[in-house]
Amino acid sequence: MKKTPERIEALAAEYVLGSLRGAARRRFEQWMMESTRVRREVWFWEEKLGDLARDVPENQPPASVWNNIERRLWGAQEQPGKPARGIGRWFWPSWSMLATAAVLVLAVVLIQQPKPTGEQLSGAIVQANLEDPLWLVSESxxxxxxxxxxxAASAAEAGKDYELWVVxxxxxxxxxxxxxxxxVHRVRLSxxxxxxLSRSRTLAISLEPTGGSPTGAPTGPILHVTKLYSL
Structure with missing residues (x-):
């Protein structure tokens, strides 16, 4: 399959959307490891689609929605001869004030906490059709x-090891x-x-001979590629 600009653009968009699956997805991830041009196209679409999500305007529900919620919460208690309605009216604003106070206390605590001196990245290495991630990744x-x-990661096959890469x-x-x-495995980053990693935020895992790649570059299949995000 030729890596024409049109094909790379189309596959990158499908990859980011999640519609590229199976062998085609694994083959494209191999392309990402081999080609800076392919990686840039993927990052372009991540930014492009992310901007679309951020541009969606907020949609405030009408006041009638909140009135219906209150009626469903307290309407069933409005029975003649019972003080349930009065209790409902007293409890609702009191609960709101308590919630507001809790938010203010939390805000003060967060403000008083020292800010981290460095960016922290985190993410998950996942595999399609699995409910749990294979590895959770965090960085200081x-x-x-x-x-x-x-x-949910399983051991590599006999004579093989998983090797982690910064892309x-x-x-x-x-x-x-x-x-x-x-x-839990810890890696000291040079x-x-x-x-x-701070620039690309991209990790990959390949399947290599026991002890890792003998060449310093991936030699086996690329099993997973994941993007980390800032905390």
């Missing part, structure tokens, strides 16, 4: 640590070493890897 910008917590905006993927399928 202050300690240069990347933590992967296994959730930079330009150049070849950077290896972060092999990762286990179980437990300055180069930290810089590349």
């Amino acid at each position: 910008g202050t300690e240069n640590l990347l933590k992967l917590r296994s959730v 930079p905006e330009n150049g070849q993927p950077l290896s972060l070493g092999v990762i286990p399928a179980g437990g 300055d180069e890897a930290r810089e590349a």
Whole structure:
């Protein structure tokens, strides 16, 4: 299959939308690992579709909706000879005031907490048709640590290891070493890897011989590609 600009653009859009599945999705993820041009097209569509979601205007419901909610909550208690209506009227504003007070207290606590000195990225490595993610990923910008917590990942086949890669905006993927399928695994990021990850926010996992790729570049199939997001 030729990597024409038109085909790359179409496949990138399908990939971001999630409609590219199966072998076609895995093949396209291999293209992403091999080509800066393909990765840029994917990132373009992520930004483009993200802008569409942000441009959707807020739609305030009419006042009648809230009146119907109140009527459903308290209307059934409005029976002659019973003080339920009075209780409902007393409880509702009191509950609202308590909720408002709780929000104010929470806001003060958040303001008083020290702000993090570095950006933190997080995400999940998932596989289609699975309810749980394979790994959860979190990163600390202050300690240069990347933590992967296994959730539903299964062990690699005999004679193979999973290898984690940073996929930079330009150049070849950077290896972060092999990762286990179980437990919690921590990776110390080099300055180069930290810089590349902060720019691209993209990780990939390939299937390699035991001990990792012998060439310093992915040699096996690319199993997963994931995008991290700022906290």
